Amino acid sequence: MRVYVPLTLPGLAEAYKTGDLGTDLVAYAVTPALREWYLSDDIEELEYAALNRAAAASLRLLAADTGARPRRVVVAVDVPDKAAVADPDRGLDPSALGEVRVTGSIRLAKAAAVHVDADDAEADVTAAAEALEAADGGDDDAQFVVDGAEDHELLWYATQEIPNLVGQPD
DSSP states (O other): OEEEEEEOHHHHHHHHHHSEEEEEEEEEOOOHHHHHHHTOOOHHHHHHHHHHHHHHHHHHHHHHOTTSOSOOEEEEEEOOGGGEEOOGGGTTOGGGTTEEEEEEEEEGGGEEEEEEOOGGGHHHHHHHHHHHHHHHTTOHHHHHHHHHHHTSOOEEEOGGGHHHHHTOOO
16 A cells, blocks of 8 residues: 655655655545545556645645655655554544555555655645644635645655755765
């Protein structure tokens, strides 16, 4: 199963340094609830929806880490099906669509790709991270700002490009 792990650039740098994305992580995947919500049988569309859910979670990480460079980061990793489990009690909770808990350690070497915002998204991502709390509180103007970050497509990077993304030598 392909899962999408939300991170920040400092989180990606740490994963690059240790070779490990972490243990018992929350990630996003094509779950039955996501399929029902998205109403599509096209696996590429469903995986794109899961990627976008992870990007939204990355934005939440950025809101909590104001010192991080404002670029959403998502790592795509293939894990055994049994390693990723959706919480049945949260299945149709809109905030948990596509959410899975991945048990065990996830090695960065297992990553298929990394998705990161382009430089030109930084202003919108910064504004979205700052507006997130108000948007969660029901502020429509703040939600419009948060949605502005989603207008930016995450760029695809091969795992060999991670050192360049985090400013580390090979």
